[in-house]
Amino acid sequence: MKKTAVGIGLALTLTGAAATAMAPAHADPRPARSQEARATPRDGYRATRFHGERPRPVHPIASARTVRGQRLSITVLNRDGKAPDEVFVTLAPLDGGDWLGGTVVNGRLEAEVPAGRYAVMSWVTTGASSTLVYLPDVQPGDLVLDARQGRRVLPRIDRADAGLASAGLMVTQRIGGEQALMTMNEGTDLYVTPTGPAAGLALRAQAVMTRNGSADSSPYVYGLAHLNAGRLDEPFSALIRTSGLAAARTRYGTEGRPACGGGHVGVDWGDVGIGAWVGVGALPTTRTEYFTPGFTWSQDSAVTTPDCSFDSLDERSRSFAPQRAGRYARDWNIGPFTATPGTAIWSTAGAEPSLAVPMLSTWDSRSMLAPYAGTVGRSVLRDAQNRVVYQSDEPGTAHDWPAPPPGDYSLTLDATRKAPWSDHTSTQHTVLRFTVRDGEPTALPGIRLRTPLDERNHARSGVPQPITLNVAGSTAAPSLQVSFDDGHAWRKATIHKTGANWTATIPNPSAGQVSLRMNVPGLLDQTVIGAYRIG
Template sequence: MRQRGEQPTFRRLQRAAAAGEHRLEVTVLNRDGAVATSDETNWLSIWPLDGSDPAGTEVDNGHGEGSLPAGDYSLNAEVDHQEADGTWSRTIIWLPKVTVTGDVSLTLDARTANPVQVTVDKAGARPAGTEVDLVQRIAGRRRHLTGTFGLAGDHLYVTPASAEGGTEYEVQSLLTQNGKTEGSPYAYNIASKAAGVPADLTLSARTKDLAAVKVRYASEGRPGCAGAHAGVDWGTGSVLSFYWGAGAVPTTRTEYYTPGLDWLRDEALTTADCAFDENDIRTRTDRFPTAGAYTRSWNKGPLGPADGRLILDTGNGTGFSAAMLSERGALSNIRRYSFLKGDSALVSLSGESIGQSVVPGYGRIWARPEPGRYTLTTNATRSAPWSDLATSQHVVWDVMVGQDDIIKLPTVEYRTALDDENRAPANTTQTLTLTLQQAKAGVKPTLWTSFDDGESWTPVSVSADGDRWTASFRNPAKGFVSLRTKIDGAVDQTVIRAYGLR
């Protein structure tokens, strides 16, 4: 499971009544009707409906109290409870509007909640993870108030709520073969949302109504293991996603998605033992507009930099980032780890160092450069045990600093026919497509290939193909093909071992 997005900070209520404020007392009951223990619930969240910062109070053995000024508030608490059959349940109790004009005493009863149920029409498919989110429009802004999740065998419950006041209920679930997170030949990612919290919380889907995505998990030439997450971006700034293991690569699997939603998906490639101690991660957002057949892939080369930015005012100096191991349509994570090392530097034309870092594709807290022309260089060397590709990268940007706070750095994205181990046939003609990202319109790239890991380079002619460029050349008899592309006055990027040969 992975959660993204900024989480709010809650101030603690003063327990004693403050001058001009009122006492709030809350009793929380579990699903058996007994006063909840501190192990079952320990916090009450309080959101002022005027848009002020959220607050909260500790719940001690089912009792919470605090001091509040007059006003309208949204309250929620979560209750964990062991059921009679030994399984665990999680209940969200939500009161979207509580008006405080004097002292208030409330009872939050988990027995008033209804069960969340998830089904698909695939025999043997069981939930491996289910998430519920509650959203409310507060002071004109959609706010993610709370959410909870359950893994295989857990039970979720939510109290009903009307749609008044801009309340929303969002639910998503991952279903796999028997609910397992490893080795399932398929994965169902289904989701829905509703105004308010309906009494019937059944989420069901038919396979024919979903996007059926044939996903190829490629290897990068060496034994490896892949795992993935998927979660809906509901537009609230918080995304939770569930994990499933694809296993040894290369492999192909069918994944089903509710169409019409923005699915934030990521994939990690690690060592063959699936340890995930260190890995490469790539992320993309997919929206499948309608039900039907689609194809996608992960780990398909050639890999290279993407989404480069020089941010001159981060609020804490000048920063730089570029996703150095990106593939077509998916951005890599930006970091330095034991298998990826290098450096980055921003230098003036006179040789003055503006900033340096020991991380490839990343730098921060540099001095803001004066207007003028600069060179931004990043180097990356890679020795990952799951990959024999992109073993070295060297990228040089010509940067003109003016008044803009954000400078987008041009890169070149490659596309070519490779098998599921990122190999191409030896001694055959290879066609390469080049797409210029964040580059000025009308510029033409220059391309070179190398068959000896960059010791020597051969120029290759390119031809315009709409808004892209294409080139053809003959692969050598063995080894790897390296690529270098230059856009005059913008970028010179080199990747050693862009793909291998078979």
């Protein structure tokens, strides 16, 4: 049985490389964009992220075994009515057979293929634009793929200065009795040709709009989604009104020093997603982000140095699923930043981690895995006799740890952090206790922590400070201690059950920083020196 990173969330949560940035595709290994579009610098963290399922592999048309073949003649025209020099065409048998593909040269392809019915698709470029020409159910013969019928993916909204920063398309169709991802692409100049109805055919579309289409910074962001079931047609054909969207007032915090922010946004369709880059710019800042309700939105956000290089960064991710229009409030990069529930995967294969504990998470966002900027630490697994079984020089992350024998274990996680954009040093010491029963992934206990902080991650001096805890894996009451002298002296806080959470109120000092220690007997002990600063 394949081991997976249970409980870690989307692929992009695991590591910066897990959500791969790759060329738009429908099985053609080459990009479906023009040379002009491919030359746009969108590398590194800013690159578009594709995660989840990919279209099936394609076999050359020439390799098809044709006992009773049928003649296939394909003519391709771009949006100018001209034959493109080269374009790749994919044929997917509706009975679930091997997908076939070939390069159409100077607008013409002649071949022989097995008899049957096919879905035929191609991304046809015209200048910087790319048009999906899609025939959902045809027989071999004389086929024309005419991009002139394409309709642009360009939402209209009631905001005059809004421009398109990114559009994404995915097509699914029932192939061989199963729903399959047929093609996907992302860009700013995409078109799609309408089709007739077909079984299981669906067009999934998303668009990101910002002021003047800026991908680097904007005082607002629109995340728009559209699902067209049964056929392909122009998405977003009707005017979109801001009042019909979920409006999330979003604070982007810093940690006391100048910083820059940015991230990705896209619909999580369950099996696949496209994360489009949207910059934030100088931190701290606050902006309103609008979303089509009724969809689950996957987002990540990173903080980096003031030059916006994103060479060194802290990244977090979350899902947002507004069910109706209205006002919402959210924060990014506002802590406290602590270890939250993770997974021991016991993987020894490839890049998949054996241990996955996000160490810099917040109440409602999960951090990527170590290494972290300006952070040193380690992870140590011990058995019931306190003997070291495994250790790693990264906090919360390890590779090539096979499943240990069944029994009781403890995992100690240590991390000391002084990020370039932070004005203080914080230290975490966490001990987790759990039982290994077999070689399958093991859910690890953890605590989520929340307390109100300003956009610099500071709390007000001399006022009562509410603390909220949520314990994963136990109904037992946690204890909470607080220190105002970096852990030299501790005082116990009174804690109460409030719904599914535990709450306490502590008096903030007049200056300095506050440290917290949380304990659930037999499950975990977590100390955060410098959980937040006063000022």
